[in-house]
Amino acid sequence: MKHLKYLNKFLWKYKTTLILGLVFVFITNIFAIYPAEFVRNALDGLLDKLNDKDTKDISLLLIKYGCLIVLFAILKGVFLYLTRQTIIVMSRKIEYDLKNEVYEKYQKLSIEFYKKNRTGDLMNRITEDITKVRMYLGPAIMYAINLSFLFSLIIYKMLLVSTVLTTYVLFPLPILALSVYFVSNRINKKSEKVQAQLSTITAISQESFSGIRIIKSFTNEENSLYVFYQSCKEYTQRQIELIKIEAMFIPLIITLIGISTVLTIYIGGLEVFKGNITTGNIAEFIIYVNMLAWPVASVGWVTSLVQRAAASQERINEFLQKKENIYNTNNTDTSIIGKIEFNDVSLIYSDTNIEALTKINLTINTGKQIGIFGKTGSGKTSIVNLICRLYDANDGEIKIDNKNIRSHNLNILRSSIGYVPQDGYLFSGTIKDNIGFAKDDINEAEIENAARKAEMLDEINSFPNKFNTIIGERGIQLSGGQRQRLAIARVFYKDPQLYIFDDCLSAVDANKEQKILNNLKQETKNKTTIIISHRISTIEESDNIIVLDKGKIIEEGSHKQLLKNQSFYSQIHVNQIHNQ
Ligand SMILES: Nc1ncnc2c1ncn2[C@@H]1O[C@H](COP(=O)(O)OP(=O)(O)O)[C@@H](O)[C@H]1O
Numbered sequence: 001m002k003h004l005k006y007l008n009k010f011l012w013k014y015k016t017t018l019i020l021g022l023v024f025v026f027i028t029n030i031f032a033i034y035p036a037e038f039v040r041n042a043l044d045g046l047l048d049k050l051n052d053k054d055t056k057d058i059s060l061l062l063i064k065y066g067c068l069i070v071l072f073a074i075l076k077g078v079f080l081y082l083t084r085q086t087i088i089v090m091s092r093k094i095e096y097d098l099k100n101e102v103y104e105k106y107q108k109l110s111i112e113f114y115k116k117n118r119t120g121d122l123m124n125r126i127t128e129d130i131t132k133v134r135m136y137l138g139p140a141i142m143y144a145i146n147l148s149f150l151f152s153l154i155i156y157k158m159l160l161v162s163t164v165l166t167t168y169v170l171f172p173l174p175i176l177a178l179s180v181y182f183v184s185n186r187i188n189k190k191s192e193k194v195q196a197q198l199s200t201i202t203a204i205s206q207e208s209f210s211g212i213r214i215i216k217s218f219t220n221e222e223n224s225l226y227v228f229y230q231s232c233k234e235y236t237q238r239q240i241e242l243i244k245i246e247a248m249f250i251p252l253i254i255t256l257i258g259i260s261t262v263l264t265i266y267i268g269g270l271e272v273f274k275g276n277i278t279t280g281n282i283a284e285f286i287i288y289v290n291m292l293a294w295p296v297a298s299v300g301w302v303t304s305l306v307q308r309a310a311a312s313q314e315r316i317n318e319f320l321q322k323k324e325n326i327y328n329t330n331n332t333d334t335s336i337i338g339k340i341e342f343n344d345v346s347l348i349y350s351d352t353n354i355e356a357l358t359k360i361n362l363t364i365n366t367g368k369q370i371g372i373f374g375k376t377g378s379g380k381t382s383i384v385n386l387i388c389r390l391y392d393a394n395d396g397e398i399k400i401d402n403k404n405i406r407s408h409n410l411n412i413l414r415s416s417i418g419y420v421p422q423d424g425y426l427f428s429g430t431i432k433d434n435i436g437f438a439k440d441d442i443n444e445a446e447i448e449n450a451a452r453k454a455e456m457l458d459e460i461n462s463f464p465n466k467f468n469t470i471i472g473e474r475g476i477q478l479s480g481g482q483r484q485r486l487a488i489a490r491v492f493y494k495d496p497q498l499y500i501f502d503d504c505l506s507a508v509d510a511n512k513e514q515k516i517l518n519n520l521k522q523e524t525k526n527k528t529t530i531i532i533s534h535r536i537s538t539i540e541e542s543d544n545i546i547v548l549d550k551g552k553i554i555e556e557g558s559h560k561q562l563l564k565n566q567s568f569y570s571q572i573h574v575n576q577i578h579n580q
């Protein structure tokens with residue numbers, strides 16, 4: 001239960017709605033229980049008249065009570081509607097608030113967090129877990145309040161009539177509550193298994209749809225079908241188990257209510273003979289018992305709802321309480337000029353314990369272009385991760401414009417950087433939206449300009465819908481080189497103070513690559529540029545080149561100087577020239 005305490009702040013936020021809901025529940029129950037008394041009075045009145053052989057006003061009597069019952073039923077309906085309009089609506093509003101809170105937290109958490117948690121898990125917390133919490137805030141709270149009011153009112157009414165009868169009639173109810181609790185617990189467990197299998201089926205189909213080209217070219221259809229068939233079979237099996245238990249639910253409740261009703265008639269009958277109660281009281285009691293049955297049954301159901309909500313909220317809290325290890329501490333708006341310094345910087349990734357960078361020292365002055373060269377896994381991207389503050393260094397100091405990177409305004413730092421990552425991720429949407437990603441309002445002329453600088457303009461114009469062409473899963477398929485050039489255009493449009501190209505020209509042909517690099521040079525006369533590549537031709541024009549190996553700088557200098565060194569760089573240069 002302690003995990004659900006977190007939600008109290010939301011209940012407090014919507015306290016007026018909640019209190020109003022409470023009042024409505026109370027009024028609903030008042031209107032719900034009086035008709036039982038009307039039935040008793042009508043019956044007793046009827047019997048009196050029959051005994052006295054006075055049949056004159058019978059229909060008047062019955063019409064009077066009939067109308068009262070209808071009137072109360074209507075009023076009960078009205079207030080029931082209002083109850084749902086308050087409490088259930090409140091639960092939806094809290095669901096909305098909580099979803100936003102979790103999503104906002106997601107946006108703040110570091111890349112490290114995303115490496116440690118699976119996407120499916122992140123999605124579940126924001127969908128399934130929050131739904132379970134809503135079931136606590138809405139139905140569970142509503143039924144709990146309803147039950148406590150109804151229970152006290154009915155017991156009070158029953159005791160007014162007969163203590164003996166009340167005791168007997170109430171006897172089966174705790175058994176009812178307990179058995180419903182056990183059954184719904186089992187139903188929940190089984191349906192979770194069904195859900196899990198459904199996710200497996202979804203994952204299997206998703207994979208085979210994305211990999212359909214491989215499946216077809218390896219003629220693997222039958223195998224793929226078999227895997228699907230197996231998991232569907234398992235799904236059906238689990239569904240059948242669930243249905244078996246669900247089928248017990250209603251008969252169980254009906255049996256226990258039946259027992260109560262039989263007891264009412266039997267014990268009640270005896271009491272009538274003793275003259276303690278009237279015949280009408282028996283009818284009244286039967287109505288009470290039936291009214292109590294569902295709320296009492298719901299105790300079991302509500303308990304399991306609350307338990308599930310608590311487990312879900314625990315998972316949500318775990319994320320909400322995660323410390324953001326990289327956050328902004330400075331809200332001034334000093335802009336970034338672009339000088340970068342690394343002093344003995346080391347980086348160890350905490351999840352893998354890999355020392356990606358060891359005692360790196362380098363200085364990049366504004367207006368200069370630096371090339372970073374090294375084999376895959378040598379630590380090139382790690383340097384960029386540090387400059388963008390996607391990670392913080394474990395040791396040493398990084399300075400931007402002579403000030404520690406951690407004391408810069410993080411938002412300004414990141415918005416001053418134009419980073420083209422290795423995998424150039426594009427969002428589903430139009431080309432225009434993808435290039436214009438950095439800014440809220442889109443300037444068509446500038447978008448076109450950015451596409452031109454990325455050597456992509458002609459191709460975009462050859463698409464039927466030009467800049468409005470949809471890319472992504474349901475849109476046009478772009479080649480690797482086209483994707484990279486779009487990612488580059490996105491950064492040209494951003495027009496940042498610091499350009500970082502992380503191996504993002506690998507699929508672009510040599511001719512276009514040189515043009516893009518020339519455009520970049522034009523663009524960055526007063527700006528800092530970092531170009532990462534494992535191809536020497538991409539970086540040879542840089543003012544300075546650092547050569548990385550196993551996280552250490554092993555050589556540094558201009559292309560000419562490095563060739564003179566006759567070591568690692570020049571050897572690779574010879575190889576690459578040969579392979580061309
Ligand atoms: N986000 C990360 N979490 C854990 N280990 C990482 C991460 N990124 C890179 N590494 C590891 O750090 C080393 C350097 O990687 P990286 O900087 O990506 O090299 P490069 O860009 O030169 O290919 C590699 O051994 C890689 O496996």
Ligand SMILES: [Mg+2]
Pocket residue numbers: 377380381382422502503
């Ligand atoms: Mg890399």
